[in-house]
Amino acid sequence: MTLFPILDVPTAQTSLLLRRPPDEIPVPPAVSQRLAELFGEALTPAQAVQRILRDVRTRGDQAVRDWGQRLDGAAPDSLRVPPEELRQALAELPADLRAALQESADRVRTFYQRQPLTSWITNASGGTLGQWVRPIRRVGLYVPAGTAPLPSSVIMSAVPAQVAGVPEIVLAAPPARGTGRIAPVILAAAALLGIDEVYVMGGAQAVAALAYGTPSVPPVDKIFGPGNLFVTLAKREVYGLVGIDSLAGPTETLIIADDSARPDWVAADLLAQAEHDVLASAVLLTPSPRLAEAVRSQVLSQMQTLSRISILQTSLSQSSGAVLTRDLDEAAALANAFGAEHLCLSVADPWRLAEKITCAGGVFLGEHSCEVLGDYAAGPSHVMPTGGSARFSSPVNVWDFVKLISLVALDPQTAAQISRSAARLADAEGLDGHAAAARMRQ
Ligand SMILES: NC(=O)c1ccc[n+]([C@@H]2O[C@H](COP(=O)([O-])OP(=O)(O)OC[C@H]3O[C@@H](n4cnc5c(N)ncnc54)[C@H](O)[C@@H]3O)[C@@H](O)[C@H]2O)c1
Ligand SMILES: N[C@H](CO)Cc1c[nH]c[nH+]1
Ligand SMILES: [Zn+2]
Numbered sequence: 001m002t003l004f005p006i007l008d009v010p011t012a013q014t015s016l017l018l019r020r021p022p023d024e025i026p027v028p029p030a031v032s033q034r035l036a037e038l039f040g041e042a043l044t045p046a047q048a049v050q051r052i053l054r055d056v057r058t059r060g061d062q063a064v065r066d067w068g069q070r071l072d073g074a075a076p077d078s079l080r081v082p083p084e085e086l087r088q089a090l091a092e093l094p095a096d097l098r099a100a101l102q103e104s105a106d107r108v109r110t111f112y113q114r115q116p117l118t119s120w121i122t123n124a125s126g127g128t129l130g131q132w133v134r135p136i137r138r139v140g141l142y143v144p145a146g147t148a149p150l151p152s153s154v155i156m157s158a159v160p161a162q163v164a165g166v167p168e169i170v171l172a173a174p175p176a177r178g179t180g181r182i183a184p185v186i187l188a189a190a191a192l193l194g195i196d197e198v199y200v201m202g203g204a205q206a207v208a209a210l211a212y213g214t215p216s217v218p219p220v221d222k223i224f225g226p227g228n229l230f231v232t233l234a235k236r237e238v239y240g241l242v243g244i245d246s247l248a249g250p251t252e253t254l255i256i257a258d259d260s261a262r263p264d265w266v267a268a269d270l271l272a273q274a275e276h277d278v279l280a281s282a283v284l285l286t287p288s289p290r291l292a293e294a295v296r297s298q299v300l301s302q303m304q305t306l307s308r309i310s311i312l313q314t315s316l317s318q319s320s321g322a323v324l325t326r327d328l329d330e331a332a333a334l335a336n337a338f339g340a341e342h343l344c345l346s347v348a349d350p351w352r353l354a355e356k357i358t359c360a361g362g363v364f365l366g367e368h369s370c371e372v373l374g375d376y377a378a379g380p381s382h383v384m385p386t387g388g389s390a391r392f393s394s395p396v397n398v399w400d401f402v403k404l405i406s407l408v409a410l411d412p413q414t415a416a417q418i419s420r421s422a423a424r425l426a427d428a429e430g431l432d433g434h435a436a437a438a439r440m441r442q
Contacts, residue, residue, distance in 0.1 A: 001317035004270075004299045006292045009334065012323040016283050017338050019388040022046075022232050022249060028278050028314050038070060049204045049233040056208035061216050067205040072146075074180035076200040079209070079216050081182060083196055089187035101189055104377045105155045111379030112163040115398045126417065127410035133402050136243070138168035138218070140210035142225030142235075145173045146202060147277070147311070149183035150226075156381040157224045157245075157396060158193050164401035169195055170220060172210060174202020203227075207234035211242045224396060226383050228277055245400050246385040246393040250279040253371055254340035254360075256331045256353065257295070259288045261346040265367055266291075267298030269344060272372050274315040275308040281319035283340075285331040292322040332356040339390040342371045361390045415441040 007016065020026075023046035035043050039051065055063040065075040090098075121130035141157040144150045154171065161169050171190050173182045182200050190198050199217055201209055213219030222243035223235055232249035253273035257266050270282035286292050303312045325331040328347060335343050336359045343360035345353050350365040357363055361384030364371050375382045383396035394400075410418075419441040426434035 003303075003313065003316045004296050005317075005321040006289075006296060007321055007323050009323060009325060009330070012283075012321070012334075016281070016319065016321055016323065017334060019338070022229060022236060022247060022387055025229060025279065025387075026318075027229070028318060030314075031278070045229050046233050049230055049237060052204040053208045053234060053237055056205050056214070057212045060214035061209075064201050064205045064209050064214060064217075067203070068175065068180070068201060071205075072174050072202055073178035074175060076175060076180040079199045079201055079214075081187060081198040081200060085181075086187050086191040086196060086198060089184040090191035092184065093188040097185070098188070098192065100376075101151060101155065101192055104152065105159055105193060107377055107379045108155055108159040108381065109163060112160045112381075112398050115163075117164065117398055117402060121407065126414035127408070129409075130407040132405040132407055134405055135165040135167065135402050136221050137166075138170070138220045139166050139401065140220035140223045140225075141169065141171050142206060142210075142223065142227050142231055143171055143173035143186055144225070144227050144231070145176070145183060145186060146228060147308075149173070149176065149186050151183075151185045151189035152376050152382065153226055154186060154189035154193065154195075156383050158190075158195060160381060160396055160398050161224070161401045162193065164398045166401050168197070168220075170197040170199065170210075171195055172199045172201050172206040174206070175200050203230045204234035207231060207238060211238035222400075224383070224400070229279055232386075245383065245396050247387055247389045248341075248383050248396070249386040250281070251276040252281040252283075252341040252386050253344065254283045254285065254335055254338060254342065255344040255346055256285045256328065256335060257288075257291055257346040258286065258328060258348060259291055260348040261286075261291060261367060263291060263294035263298045264302070265370070266295045266346055267302050269346075269370050269372065270295070270299060270320065271302055271306060271312065272370075272375075273342070274312055274320050275306060276311075276315075278311055278314040279319065280311075280315045282315070283320060283338075284322040285325050285334055286322060287325050287327050287331065289324055292324060296322060328353055329356065335360065339385075339388045341384045341386045341390065342374070344369070344371055359390055361385050361395050412441075 035048050069075040117133050119132045143153050173186050175181050176183045209217040210220045210223050224245040226248040232247050235244045251273045274280050274282040339359040341361040344364040346367045381396040385393045419438040423435045423438040
């Protein structure tokens, strides 16, 4: 397969820019082969996830440990991380890394503290009506760590939860391969934020334990956090029993660039996201064939210097490439239809182009607003919807961690007044019990 192909729009619309729900995403042969080895028969990722969920629901902690052993190469001694391990991870964190986590957390906190979250009460339409904002009681935050531990994801989910006032915040992360223990940098990030309930479990088995509960993992009310295809499918599967933030699956980045863009920077930004996952997608939309060629050549040379080259070889050939558009307007229209997790505008006038954008998880304006800075430190959470779900959901934010409660407190006059309409509507619906209760207030 060609690495980072340059395509015309019709070809891209049937490949790179084609939207599929997570259970229809074609997976590379190596993933299918691993599933066949694990389960002894050819299963799709969705079928594998359903089996793991069912097993955890039935067998609880032992199933979580068994899947940890099979998928992550070791079962933890106990699923809950002891508080001393969290304290020790923070104490042993290098000072510069602690400062970087702190700066990131401070900027994310400042950003979310600006998000309005206000209860309100009014007497304007008769009686007292309003909306109370109440935090969700207990949330589970998934922290990805299968191919790389992501302490930044601790900050990006936990800080908005804290700003919303969630009283119980728990974390789950897979162990570093073959150790049965979570990478210390993730534990340190949790400790830095004052989170002390952390479980060693990854993938679908973690989502299952958080949703159904096990003897050692009390269930949560809503599951947050990004993850690979298995995590995303599991979250979608348990939705309804618990809430979920969004389908924040394998990373996607879409860059619209014109001749003003630096090909080496554009290539670096594409590679930065394509290295996340074999299913990650990094796409350039440009009206400039010259830029497309220059970016492709930079992608091919820069990738040789990166340690995750084997992931890149798959992601760059399966779900990444450049698309030649007629002009920037066509690029914007394609981007809106695609609804990418990240949309970067590396063009001469990014604010002007941004006015045409109606659908994306996050928009990054200008070549200095590279997505990597958003991944770590700009302010908005990097947990964003993928797979086109930006058409109907948003990046993780404070509202995700609260619920609204409607408030109705009617005085006798208002009750008498509206009971006439209520009774008439109840008659029309044939619900005479409703009509009778309403007429008693007339
Ligand atoms: N959309 C977002 O906001 C966002 C943010 C950060 C990261 N991400 C994505 O998070 C993901 C991180 O992926 P990761 O794999 O490194 O870590 P991960 O923690 O998401 O997944 C690792 C787990 O997947 C499970 N798993 C792996 N192979 C399996 C198989 N064959 N069958 C069943 N389960 C299996 C294992 O249980 C393992 O513990 C990437 O896709 C990245 O792009 C997305
Ligand atoms: N790009 C990811 C969101 O899709 C977030 C991330 C975390 N660490 C590095 N990057
Ligand atoms: Zn990233």
